[in-house]
Amino acid sequence: MLSVRDLSLALRSGELSPVEHVRETLARLRDDPLNAVVAIAPDAERVAEERAAELARHEWRGPLHGVAVGVKDLFDVVGLPTRAGSAVTADTPAEGEGPVITRLREAGAVIVGKLATHEFAYGTTGDVSAAGPTRNPHDPTRITGGSSSGSAAAVAAGYVPLALGTDTGASVRTPAALCGVVGLKPEFGVLSTEGVFPLAETLDTVGVLAADTHSAAVAWDVLSRPDGTGGGIQPPGISGAHVGVLVDEYWHAHDFSLDASIRLLEKAGAEIFEIRTPFVAELAGVYADIVSAEAYATHRRWLADGAPYQPETAERLGAVADAPAWRYVAAQRTRRRLTAEFAAATADMDVLIAPTTRLRATPIGERRTPQGHPVRTDLLDLTCPFNLTGWPAISVPAPDEGLPAGVQIVGRRLEERGILRVAGVLER
Template identity: 40%
Template sequence: MRAHHSASDLWWLSAREAQRLIRRKRLSPVELVRACLERVQALNDTLNAYIALYAEEALREAQRLEAEAQQGAWRGPLHGIPVALKDIFATAGQPTTVGSRILRDFIPQEDAVVVHRLKEAGAILLGKLNLHEFAYGITTVNPHFGPTRNPWDTSRIPGGSSGGSAAAVASGMCPLSLGTDTGGSIRIPSALCGIVGLKPTYGRVSRRGVFPLAWSMDHAGPMARTVEDTALLLGVIAGYDPHDPGSAHRPVPNYLRNLEKGVKGMVLGVLTESALGVVDTDVETAFGEALRALEGLGAKVEEVAWPEAEGVPGAHLAILMAEASALHQRWVKERPQDYGEDVRLRLLAGLALPGTLYLKAQQVRRKATSSLLALLERVNALLLPTCPVTAPLIGAERVSIAGRSVDVRTALTRFVSPFNLTGVPALSVPWRVSHEGLPIGVQVVVKPFDETTVLQVGYALEQTAPSKGKRPPL
């Protein structure tokens, strides 16, 4: 017999809880989709997370899935669960704008591989979400679709480029989303909006049908309100794709199986204070608190050195600019007026980079990756803050960290871009809110294809986090 649920209960239901209720026929997929659509109707004018809503299609699909469930036919682990996508994933027959004017009317012929896998697993596509134009930025202040706002403080950015995804999940407009991450674009908005975001190992998740930014550093990954939901979603989208040249032929484990094993006996590495550099006081306090909590759960925390890290941000930027500009070369020359100013200037700067700089950056990358992999063999995981500051104000070009003025982009990417360059898995988990009421995230990094461990450590963090169960003041 179906239970009665208020819409507000359903906004905050995890995907795993919804999955269990739907399986027991205690919750209708139609009811769940209607609750999400009601939330979008109430909040999207303020937050501007969705740029396309598939209300009628989603309700029709929910009715089909409900009928199948009544017959005992289950498509997969996401049967009846609503999902919204960053508008960078190809959706057959529906516009995929990549947050741009240039592709505003682009309608793909087929779904991205990950979208196909979501549908096969029974997910219901609610709509497409705002992003920084062409995913080339970290604010989601989009000149064509307007800025997405942070649910914790609407005067602030949600981060980017997957800002619409983070804002939608954090505010209860959908339980699950997919983002992409080339320089922190899943983890930055996850940290700033207080949700969980995972950049998997390079090659773990297919990128076929995902509009590229920098081919050698692009990753697609899950965003959710809990680590358990992140593990559930990763299990659906991960796996080899012979048509993605970067895809890895590796088996996909059950990521849910070992979540609760804990961190007792683990060795967790922390970079030296000099390597981390200056961070906001609230972030520093929160990070120290998280480390003590993990020690209390039986982990051993020890300082580690990664001397090659110093050259990593510069190498990442050089490779990103060269690869992005190579992709956009024709459009930026023929249609410069159709780009937002920030993205246009970055693309033009990338065209002026000498090839020797790109090659030197690749040499730095090789050395940095080799030394990081050696470090990750000595510890179970590396921990650091996701971002050195909380969410900046919309329009701010600089932030103050410990009395120093720092460029926003440089600040927000500092702790995340190294793991795009090296391709290892990195997870952002919400830990607490600052004295201003803004979320602070902790980042967990592990060796390649060890997503099981990164989720295990993340789950342990989440269970002890002061921010567990906290919601934005909407």
């Protein structure tokens, strides 16, 4: 995998030119055995040349100067259609870009291409798309998780050092966990979702996938601070931080334990607390009512017109056509009430810790686990509570063996920079 720090040093020193880096990146994107790449940005080499010319004039925009970035194919990028993993969308290239893309460009990043998504981001497996499933770099017969399937695979396979994703219930953290990369979902509402194809507007969050927490922190500094200062430098320790371990049965993963992570955090000086959240199943239970109503409102006309959705997507959306408004309103009320309860139960914690998913990567197309659970919800249930609460959360590769698993660090008193620091302690 590619580290932004290494690349940034090489690019700034002249050891590697942006043109060379982008050409190498484009070659990797074109030779893509994982079906992670949807489109190459036609202007990438030209932009790399501009960034190189700036460096030659000693004009350095910051740590993303000349760095190749891939974006999930829900983001409008000028000159490329936004397909959203679907055959439903038009071929018309986007004419504008949202503020997140603009900010990356202003910071010197080179947008190199579009990466695969579960169709319309409406799924956690990453194997439902008009272009076919994305494959996990650790085992190409297995899913990447979704919906930011291409972003996670492209970072894990070393195509790009950094990718943008979106996270409505799981979609940055779950593929990050299953592909063994870092995935940051910021607090709801902090980054603009303008120019991003919506899934569900009261939950959608733009996020970042990267090889390591330092790379994610550099991206976060650029995205969250318009002036580009900061540069991802994290204060060193987490000594004295209050870490709440979510211990109810609900939060248990099938084949993975937090023990090793907790030991690392203790060793780094954190204080560990056991936190009980008896309300979490009720909270997570309203997720489907909210996301499906908002998604159906977006897709209703296309569905009625018989547009060519993937069968699973059409079936899931169609199933909620008649869902009543009161149920949606009641779900949003339950969400507010239980968010307040969750906040009260964790008020003294700096961060919370839980597995990111109940499962590691399953075979492509598999819909039930050996335990008989739906794969989709086993990849959703531990992440969606923090879209409902809106709190920032990050998935960092778990310190264990085998197929990747993720440890989720959720910000309570700490914000994004803080959870990046805690996550950094768990990096091998």
